[in-house]
Amino acid sequence: MPYIAEVSRRNPTCFVFLVDQSGSMAEPLAGAPGKTKAQGVADTINSLLYNLVIKTTTGTGLYNRYYVGVIGYGATTGPALPAALAGRTLIPIGDLANNPMRLDESRQLVPGQNGGTVERVVKRPIWVEPTAGGKTPMCRALGLAAEAVNGFLSLYPGCLPPTVFNITDGTASDGDPRGAATTLRGLASSDGNVLLFNIHLSAVAGQPVVYPARLPMPCSANTALLFEMSSPLPPPILATARNELPLDDGARGFAFNADLASFVRFLDIGTRADHRPRTGS
Amino acid sequence: MNLMNVKGCGVFQPKDGLTAEECEDAFAGDATAGRFAIADGATEGCFSGSWARLLVDEFLVTPIDDLTVGAWVEIARKKWGQTVDPLIVPWYIEVKRQTGAFATFLGVAVDPTGWQAFAVGDCCLVHLSGDDVRRAFPIETAVVFDNIPDLIPSRPDPTSPGIATAASGYDSGDWLFLMTDALAAWALKQWEAGRPMWNQLRTCISAANPAEAFAENVPGWRVGGMRNDDVTLLAVRL
Numbered sequence: 360m361p362y363i364a365e366v367s368r369r370n371p372t373c374f375v376f377l378v379d380q381s382g383s384m385a386e387p388l389a390g391a392p393g394k395t396k397a398q399g400v401a402d403t404i405n406s407l408l409y410n411l412v413i414k415t416t417t418g419t420g421l422y423n424r425y426y427v428g429v430i431g432y433g434a435t436t437g438p439a440l441p442a443a444l445a446g447r448t449l450i451p452i453g454d455l456a457n458n459p460m461r462l463d464e465s466r467q468l469v470p471g472q473n474g475g476t477v478e479r480v481v482k483r484p485i486w487v488e489p490t491a492g493g494k495t496p497m498c499r500a501l502g503l504a505a506e507a508v509n510g511f512l513s514l515y516p517g518c519l520p521p522t523v524f525n526i527t528d529g530t531a532s533d534g535d536p537r538g539a540a541t542t543l544r545g546l547a548s549s550d551g552n553v554l555l556f557n558i559h560l561s562a563v564a565g566q567p568v569v570y571p572a573r574l575p576m577p578c579s580a581n582t583a584l585l586f587e588m589s590s591p592l593p594p595p596i597l598a599t600a601r602n603e604l605p606l607d608d609g610a611r612g613f614a615f616n617a618d619l620a621s622f623v624r625f626l627d628i629g630t631r632a633d634h635r636p637r638t639g640s
Numbered sequence: 641m642n643l644m645n646v647k648g649c650g651v652f653q654p655k656d657g658l659t660a661e662e663c664e665d666a667f668a669g670d671a672t673a674g675r676f677a678i679a680d681g682a683t684e685g686c687f688s689g690s691w692a693r694l695l696v697d698e699f700l701v702t703p704i705d706d707l708t709v710g711a712w713v714e715i716a717r718k719k720w721g722q723t724v725d726p727l728i729v730p731w732y733i734e735v736k737r738q739t740g741a742f743a744t745f746l747g748v749a750v751d752p753t754g755w756q757a758f759a760v761g762d763c764c765l766v767h768l769s770g771d772d773v774r775r776a777f778p779i780e781t782a783v784v785f786d787n788i789p790d791l792i793p794s795r796p797d798p799t800s801p802g803i804a805t806a807a808s809g810y811d812s813g814d815w816l817f818l819m820t821d822a823l824a825a826w827a828l829k830q831w832e833a834g835r836p837m838w839n840q841l842r843t844c845i846s847a848a849n850p851a852e853a854f855a856e857n858v859p860g861w862r863v864g865g866m867r868n869d870d871v872t873l874l875a876v877r878l
Contacts, residue, residue, distance in 0.1 A: 365868070369657050416732045417683050456732050479738070482731045 361551030362593040364519040366424050372519040373426035373449055373511050374411070376404055377500045378487070379527035379560075380433030385491035386528070389561050389616055396560050397489035400526050403618075404429060404487045412456040412484075423451040428507055429486070432500035434493030440486055448507040459484030497531035501539035505546060512548055520551040525588075528560040530581050540588035551593060556612030557585040567617040570600060572607035582615060589613040643674045645812060646750055649845045650678075650874040651854035656862060658870070664743075665820050665872040666692035668700050674750035675700040678763050678874050679743045680820045682791055686736030687724045691794045692743040694719050699747040699758075707749060707758055710803055713792060720794045740795035746778075746818050750878065754809040755816065760801055761789035764824035767808060768815040771838055773831065777806040782829035785821055816876040817841060822869035826861055837861075845875040 366372050384397040391399055408427065415422050426449040431439035438448050443458040463483045468476040501523075508521045523543060546553045559582055568575060574586050589611040592600065600606055648669035654660050664681030666689065677696035681688025694716035702712040724737055744761025757765050759778040762785055767775040779785065790801035810816075815838075819827060830837045840857060847853035854873065862868055 367657050412732050413735055414684065416686060416736050417688070421732065457730065462731055482734070484731060 364550035494532035572609035664689040668696040677747035682742035691741035742791035785825040818874040826866035
């Protein structure tokens with residue numbers, strides 16, 4: 360049964376986020392007044408990276424069980440992580456943790472020991488800033504992801520298959536992305552094929568769609584294309600997701616107008632539904 | 641208290657792929673006092689190894705009447721905070737430190753008439769008379785191990801799980817095996833399948849170099865199906 364490889368420092372897995380940074384990402388994000396799509400995506404990716412780091416923090420350090428890439432596509436296309444991490448598409452999680460662009464601080468009230476509350480300074484690392492400009496070279500971004508993932512697979516041929524998230528609101532400006540998507544999904548470790556999940560953002564509020572086996576009709580040609588490009592959920596992920604959602608057989612890694620954090624909560628990337636610590640992970 | 645014949649020996653092996661220093665299991669024993677304890681720090685916690693260590697060390701020196709109310713946990717909590725809170729650490733360690741560390745725990749207090757055990761989570765005690773299992777506690781069958789056990793938090797927590805207790809008499813020559821979860825699950829599974837490995841464990845413990853004997857056996861058990869995890873065995877001959 361595929362998609363069961365243990366994730367460890369010796370056998371890490373990787374996550375690649377492809378982020379549409381084209382001009383249209385400056386438009387408002389549906390369901391989030393005052394926020395642009397670019398801001399919404401940056402917030403969510405920063406939050407996901409934070410969760411990944413925290414999940415791999417153990418003892419007094421960090422285990423490099425994950426490699427992470429963020430590739431922006433818009434006016435420029437390429438790695439979109441801070442300057443200290445420049446030049447590399449996939450970054451070990453420890454390097455990511457130690458090199459945020461900055462640490463934002465806020466004050467929060469948390470429960471104290473004697474029933475009261477105490478103020479605590481909370482630090483939130485920022486790795487990705489909102490960016491919007493230029494066209495939508497999605498094919499190029501998928502190609503960069505394939506290059507990076509292919510290199511990773513040659514180093515870790517038995518890894519839990521890499522997962523690529525493509526977050527976009529638009530139509531590829533550099534051709535039909537299905538070919539590049541097929542190439543990417545065709546890459547594989549001994550544990551299964553690379554997963555490509557697509558998250559389609561909209562400026563128009565609508566019913567969120569998560570992990571559909573079929574698309575609600577009518578839908579735009581672009582939505583249909585992204586759905587077609589998306590990997591079916593492997594059985595272990597499908598089984599986990601079904602604990603909370605009534606998913607059909609054939610459910611795909613696709614979301615429309617959905618909150619990215621809720622979309623990934625079934626995936627083993629730091630946002631487990633069950634947050635209880637485990638022994639021996 | 642006359643416990644002259646009671647002897648204890650502990651061995652551990654880190655999860656395959658980790659170093660001994662990264663092992664977050666802890667064990668401690670004092671045969672004279674009749675106290676033995678193991679703890680398994682949760683990997684996703686922070687400073688869990690030192691939390692596990694404090695739990696077993698404090699258990700050994702806590703008066704018997706205070707054990708049932710978990711007095712050793714409170715003392716360990718205080719010491720843990722005093723140890724880790726002043727440390728200057730990166731932001732991600734700070735986040736985890738605020739949440740605290742977590743560990744499963746099993747402690748046994750032996751006196752000339754019997755033993756009392758105190759457990760949170762899935763560290764497991766097996767009491768053997770010869771090859772007969774007189775008691776398995778707090779988990780009795782291999783199917784109950786689910787990888788999401790109850791844990792003792794290092795930060796005060798009103799939802800902290802209660803301490804399970806058990807007691808029994810024993811005969812001279814009986815064995816108590818205190819095992820962390822992966823080994824306990826494997827040993828119970830083998831026993832249930834009619835292939836008890838108690839003798840293998842006793843042989844390891846009785847070897848001239850028990851740590852070496854245990855280290856030689858663990859890879860084979862993992863190949864056979866034992867989950868890859870830190871494994872600790874604290875064996876007590878009564």
